[in-house]
Amino acid sequence: MSRRLTLRPLRIAVLTGVAAGALLVPATAAFATDPTPTPGATDLTPEGKEALAKKKAEDARQSKDAEARKAKELEDKKAEAVKATSGKDYPRGGVAAGEAPAQDDNNTGALIGSATGALLLAGAGTYVLRRRTAGRRDG
Known part of the structure; x- marks a missing residue:
């Protein structure tokens, strides 16, 4: 038996x-060495937790108040715009005016390109393997 055949399983x-x-x-880094957790420097006392909860509630x-003010301002601007354009029958634009969407969110081109590339790669690999085996048989 040749040395090459005995080294192949080892390789x-x-x-x-x-x-x-x-x-x-x-994956071994995910396992803890000590099962009991130790308190960290960021652990809060009960008084600190209460203060933090109050601050979060206030924030x-x-x-919410800021969002309500912004929504009110936006409604006021829309009402002013409607008053300014009253009497005109212009559509608001975009899809409301009957315009078609600008782009189709269809990814078939990318899928076809990926599949074609995979088939070409598989075909090239098969061709190389067949040439190697034919070369070994010939000599």
């Missing part, structure tokens, strides 16, 4: 082990 085993290690080593109330 396959080494490559498989390297690939498995490359996949498993990052939420302020943001």
Whole structure:
């Protein structure tokens, strides 16, 4: 038996082990070494938690008030625009005026290109493998 045939299974085993290690080593970092959590520097006391909750509530109330003011201003601007254009029968534009959408969100071109590329790559690989096996048979 030739030396090449005896080394092939060893080479396959080494490559498989390297690939498995490359996949498993990052996963081992997810396991904790100590199952009991320790309190961190960012843990709050009950008083700190209450203050944080009050601050969050105040921030939420302020943001709701700001959104309400913006919505009111927008409604006022729309009402003024309608008053200014009253008597004119112009459509508002875009799709409301009967205009077709600018672009079709259809990705068939990308899918066809990807499938064609995959088929070409597979065909080239098959051609190379057939030439190699034919070359080995011939000599």
